[in-house]
Amino acid sequence: MLGGARIARAAVNRQDVVRGPSASRKLLSGQAIASVERHGKQLALVGDAGGCVSVHLGMSGRLEVVEKGSPAPPHTHVVWTTEDSRQLRFIDPRRFGGVWTHRDIDDLRAARWSRLGPDAATITAAQLRTACGNRTASIKSVLLNQHLIAGIGNIYADESLFGSRISPQRPAGSLTQPQHAALARHVRRVLAIAIRAGGSTIRDYRTPDGERGSYTAIRLVYGRAGEPCPSCGAPLASDQTASRTTVWCPICQQ
DNA sequence: CGTGGCCCCTGTGGGC
DNA sequence: TGCCCACAGGGGCCAC
Numbered sequence: 001m002l003g004g005a006r007i008a009r010a011a012v013n014r015q016d017v018v019r020g021p022s023a024s025r026k027l028l029s030g031q032a033i034a035s036v037e038r039h040g041k042q043l044a045l046v047g048d049a050g051g052c053v054s055v056h057l058g059m060s061g062r063l064e065v066v067e068k069g070s071p072a073p074p075h076t077h078v079v080w081t082t083e084d085s086r087q088l089r090f091i092d093p094r095r096f097g098g099v100w101t102h103r104d105i106d107d108l109r110a111a112r113w114s115r116l117g118p119d120a121a122t123i124t125a126a127q128l129r130t131a132c133g134n135r136t137a138s139i140k141s142v143l144l145n146q147h148l149i150a151g152i153g154n155i156y157a158d159e160s161l162f163g164s165r166i167s168p169q170r171p172a173g174s175l176t177q178p179q180h181a182a183l184a185r186h187v188r189r190v191l192a193i194a195i196r197a198g199g200s201t202i203r204d205y206r207t208p209d210g211e212r213g214s215y216t217a218i219r220l221v222y223g224r225a226g227e228p229c230p231s232c233g234a235p236l237a238s239d240q241t242a243s244r245t246t247v248w249c250p251i252c253q254q
Numbered sequence: 255c256g257t258g259g260c261c262c263c264t265g266t267g268g269g270c
Numbered sequence: 271t272g273c274c275c276a277c278a279g280g281g282g283c284c285a286c
Contacts, residue, residue: 041280059280060264075264096261137257146281154279201276203266203277222279243259245278260284270274 001065001210005082006032017077018094018192020101027080027101037105039113040120040150049096050104054112055090058072058097064089065208120151121191125181132172132180139175140168141242152187154244155200155215155222160186162221167253181210193218221247 010027012018018025031047038044043063044054055063068085078090078099090099102108120125131148132139142148143157152160161168163186166179175183199205199213202223206211216223220230225238229249237250 056280058263059278092263093265094278094280096263135256141257145281154278200279204277244280257286258284259286260282262280262282264278266276266278268274268276270272 002033002034002045002082002086002088003036005084005086006030006084008081011079011081012077014077014095017090017095018095018099018101022101023104023162024051024103026051027099037169038119040116040146041153042113042116042150044102044108046104046105052102052108053089054108056093056097056100058092059092060204060208061092061097062093063208063244064206064210073140093156116150117148118144118150119157120149120187121182121195122185123149124214125184126179126233128184128187129175129177129180132175134173136171136173137164138168138241139170139172139183140244140246142172144242149187151191154246155219156187156190156194157244158222158247159190159219161253162222162248163190165252165254168241168248197211221249223247 005077007162009165010029025101028045028047031049031051035046040052042056044052046052065086066087066088068081071210073091074091076089080088083243114250133143134226135142142151160183164183166183176187194215197213197215197237198207198211202216205213216226221236224236227245229236229252232251234249234251236247238247
């Protein structure tokens with residue numbers, strides 16, 4: 001979408017949303033986007049002169065690519081204007097997300113990505129077993145812990161656990177080998193389907209093209225507490241596990 | 255070290 | 271109708 005475009009200038013409307021070395025705060029001005037990288041939930045724009053900017057959307061953040069001149073929505077914190085008259089905008093009402101500057105992509109990998117677990121979109125059974133270790137914490141909390149596995153959020157944790165028929169409260173260290181395999185497979189599958197669907201629009205999330213994510217329509221348990229389990233018909237249960245709303249089937253997920 | 259709880263922030267929807 | 275409060279898709283930090 002932006003590959004190859006050259007950044008004419010970057011404007012920061014809220015300084016505290018941008019973190020990292022101030023020497024890199026030109027934010028790729030003058031550079032063409034050589035590549036766009038991702039690890040877990042973090043994105044990185046890499047410039048053709050070696051510069052690097054990473055973006056995390058947090059809970060309410062989004063990136064949009066629009067024609068220059070289209071009215072900027074509230075909470076537009078950073079705007080990159082390209083030489084071909086488009087704008088990339090970082091918009092984030094709650095500001096749980098942010099933009100980080102780095103000397104280069106190696107610096108980003110060393111400083112931040114090295115502390116993240118393996119990418120969830122390609123997680124293997126062996127990687128999942130390593131993440132679980134002998135932990136007594138719930139499997140749900142392990143799925144949400146980006147230091148252990150990178151890229152799973154609350155919705156997709158619940159959907160993956162339901163597909164695997166594993167209780168969210170189950171101590172992570174107690175999973176069996178077949179369960180590691182099943183859960184890894186469902187995590188990959190749920191994320192692949194969600195990405196193809198453009199993500200989940202619960203309230204106001206939009207894709208960079210302004211479209212609503214359609215995964216919400218095909219989710220099986222998230223946001224459906226009290227509704228019948230799609231598999232057995234028993235009412236879906238809900239509680240707070242790992243400080244997050246969690247929905248599961250108490251019959252199917254033991 | 256592992257774990258769980260609290261807090262950051264703003265917008266929205268439901269209940270009264 | 272309108273107001274207020276609980277809650278929300280994430281994750282850093284702190285105390286234990």
